[in-house]
Amino acid sequence: MKPKRAVPAALVLILTAVAFGQNRAVSTDIVAVASKSVVLLKGLTDSGTVLGSGFLLSPDGKIATNLHVIREMKSVGVQLASGDIYDSLSVLAFDERKDLAIVKIAGFDLPVLELGNSDEVQAGESVMAIGSPNGLQGTVTAGVVSAIRDDPSSGGYKVIQTDAAANPGNSGGPLLNSKGQVIGVITSKVRASEGLNFAVPINYVCGLMDSPVKPMTLAELRVALSAGPVDVFKTVESFPANWKSMTSGNRYKIRREPDVVYVERVLSDAEKQIGNFTSLELRKGKDGYNGNEHMVITGSYVDHDFKHWTQRQVVNRCSFDFPVEVSVFSESRIEFRVLFPRSGSKLDFNKCAYDKTPVWQAFVWIPE
DSSP: OOOOOOOOHHHHHHHHHHHHHHTTOOOHHHHHHHGGGEEEEEEEETTEEEEEEEEEOSTTOEEEEEHHHHTTOSEEEEEOTTSOEEOOOEEEEEETTTTEEEEEOSOSSOOOOOBOOGGGOOTTOEEEEEEOGGGOTTEEEEEEEEEEEEOTTOOSSEEEEEOSOOOTTOTTOEEEOTTSOEEEEEEEEOTTOSSOEEEEEHHHHHHHTTOOOOOBOHHHHHHHHHTOOOOTTOOOOOOOSEEEETTTOOEEEEEEOSSEEEEEEOOOHHHHHTTOEEEEEEEEETTEEEEEEEEEEEEEEEEEETTTTEEEEEEEEEEEEEEEEEEEEOSSOEEEEEEEEOTTOOEETTTTEESSOEEEEEEEEEEO
16 A cells, blocks of 8 residues: 555644644533533623623532622622522622632522632643633633733732633633633633633632621622722833844733743734744843743644554644843843754654754844
8 A cells, every 4th residue: 555645734734723622622521510500690880781700619609700790780690500590699708909709699509619729730731611701601612721820910910821712701700620620710811812811710719718808789899999909019110012023023022020021922823823832931130131931833743654554644732941041121122042943943843852952042122
């Protein structure tokens, strides 16, 4: 038998999507059980109707959700997966910084979700989100944990980044691991992008569950929020957010904190869809900023089975960390060098290795 012909390049992208989809299979048993505990919140505000999600924490009706889902509501209804509707709720606890709230309906013997330990969550593990995007209750999406990182809006807490799809109405819903345990609360996504969604770790919710705050109405919640404490950690930052490399032409988003700089490369939709990702984390030391460039590259290679005279296209996702040393860091110019594979290096996607030894290469960035 003659060897099969190589897979066309156009088909590689399709195989890539299929390969990643196979890694995101969800258990129908877990979905069937978990969905019973996810609720739809619907409320009226001065600007119209607001939809959100939540999930049951206790048989007597405690529910975790996002604070932004309920904060402007003048009236609210909660619908369970069973179809039962509750026309009122009380607010037991909230955390404005982390966008969390625990509310309560007058429930009895309701199905609850098991809570996991978000400190044990690792990048790459499979997850699923359940919620009510656009009011479509019980919608399930699947993906992986993309990263554990600091809140992108400099809120001073950790978030779980995931590519599990989320849309308006998913806010407040649970992010579950492969065991069906809640590891996070879906809270936001990066607009005009796909696969950049964030969840607040469930351990922050656990810290709120025994809060001594007296139960309050929605009206009392708005009063409490208007008289909230001043955020002494929040500072006005004039540092540019959008940068461009004079060497490569690549564009980057930068967020600067007192001792850490977070950088993410702006990628095309095609690159993001196949799983490519580039970020830098630079920490301030005695000699300036130093750190690593983290890069994820997706590609394919041909696996030959000479015994059966066959071949197949295999998709692999390679991850690298390259040392970075910064020599100039200012609001108008950033100069640094990276120990990076030299020009013309080829990447073996089977071994996730370059064929040439890395060398120090210089780069210069300027604000866009």
